[in-house]
Amino acid sequence: MIDLRSDTFTRPTKRMRLAMAEAEVGDDVWGEDPTVRELEEETAALLGKEAALYVTSGHMANQLGLWVSTRSGEEVWAHENHHLIGDEQGAAVVLSRVLPRLYSGDPFPARELLDGWITGLGDVHRADPALLWLENTFSGRVVPLAEQRRITGFAHAHGLKAHLDGARLWNAAAHLEVEPAVVAEGFDTVSVCFSKGLGAPVGSAVAGDADTIRRARRGRKLLGGGMRQAGVIAAGALYALRHHRERMVEDHERATRLAELLSELSGLEAVARTNMVLVTTPGGEAGRYVEAFAAQGVRALGGGDRVRMVVSLEITDSDIEDAAKAAAKAVAEL
Numbered sequence: 001m002i003d004l005r006s007d008t009f010t011r012p013t014k015r016m017r018l019a020m021a022e023a024e025v026g027d028d029v030w031g032e033d034p035t036v037r038e039l040e041e042e043t044a045a046l047l048g049k050e051a052a053l054y055v056t057s058g059h060m061a062n063q064l065g066l067w068v069s070t071r072s073g074e075e076v077w078a079h080e081n082h083h084l085i086g087d088e089q090g091a092a093v094v095l096s097r098v099l100p101r102l103y104s105g106d107p108f109p110a111r112e113l114l115d116g117w118i119t120g121l122g123d124v125h126r127a128d129p130a131l132l133w134l135e136n137t138f139s140g141r142v143v144p145l146a147e148q149r150r151i152t153g154f155a156h157a158h159g160l161k162a163h164l165d166g167a168r169l170w171n172a173a174a175h176l177e178v179e180p181a182v183v184a185e186g187f188d189t190v191s192v193c194f195s196k197g198l199g200a201p202v203g204s205a206v207a208g209d210a211d212t213i214r215r216a217r218r219g220r221k222l223l224g225g226g227m228r229q230a231g232v233i234a235a236g237a238l239y240a241l242r243h244h245r246e247r248m249v250e251d252h253e254r255a256t257r258l259a260e261l262l263s264e265l266s267g268l269e270a271v272a273r274t275n276m277v278l279v280t281t282p283g284g285e286a287g288r289y290v291e292a293f294a295a296q297g298v299r300a301l302g303g304g305d306r307v308r309m310v311v312s313l314e315i316t317d318s319d320i321e322d323a324a325k326a327a328a329k330a331v332a333e334l
């Protein structure tokens, strides 16, 4: 089976497991786990921020980023398809009790939209806007640096903070051929995942200035997210950070190859965006295609007219060729 459902399905490599087995550990709730500290310091440095906090998941990193920059009843501005909105069980509303103001369509908030939303600020009827949210990559799409500057600049000019859901920030940096700090620039808080394309088994981080991360650390404990000898898992994340960032371009090249091969199949249009291949199927029948691909040994995710295939660490060049052949067989038999 070639599993292209998500980059979260990667399993730790042998060397990563070895690093985990040999990790020096301590009680991280007391700030005494040297491996967790090393991971937090290295992550903060890579992102150009003062501090970072290791947490269990991207979901928790996002929620802490939201929690430290908003008060109950304030607005967070986001896209309706951001993970924060559709994939975190409404935690933004439950935990931080904020009001999401959502745009749709365009992947990034247009100048006119932002100008419109900022008009009437201070009107007694309105909730106060507190935070502008971006995701990079967003469904594999990289935020152009000029857009990043425009949007974070707008936020700060109007007294909002900016958060980046950088679950796949490493892919964006690899694609743009820049340091991760460039992709994190202008954001007050940034969440990153070690457990996606980097291939670590567990964990994410939220980064920002020292005082913000001190508050995030308190928030993590409030949520019951304090971990004890977490160095065992942090060592996997540290290994991934040191050894798997640069190879991500290979995933992007393989995704491009897969999209080319799939586009040759009757009725399918495929585009590659960093490590994701998005396939448009005829007649809103993505579900049928996903089933047909699975019957030929290729796992993908799909809904509506869109099948998503994600390339990551365990996928080889020959997997790409085999996946395309299997898809061709599936399409021929549909």
Ligand SMILES: Cc1ncc(COP(=O)(O)O)c(C=O)c1O
Pocket (backbone or CB within 6 Å): 008, 056, 057, 058, 059, 060, 062, 083, 084, 135, 165, 167, 168, 193, 195, 204
């Ligand atoms: C863009 C984005 N943000 C956040 C998350 C949440 O990460 P986790 O699954 O570690 O909670 C995901 C997970 O797929 C994601 O795709």
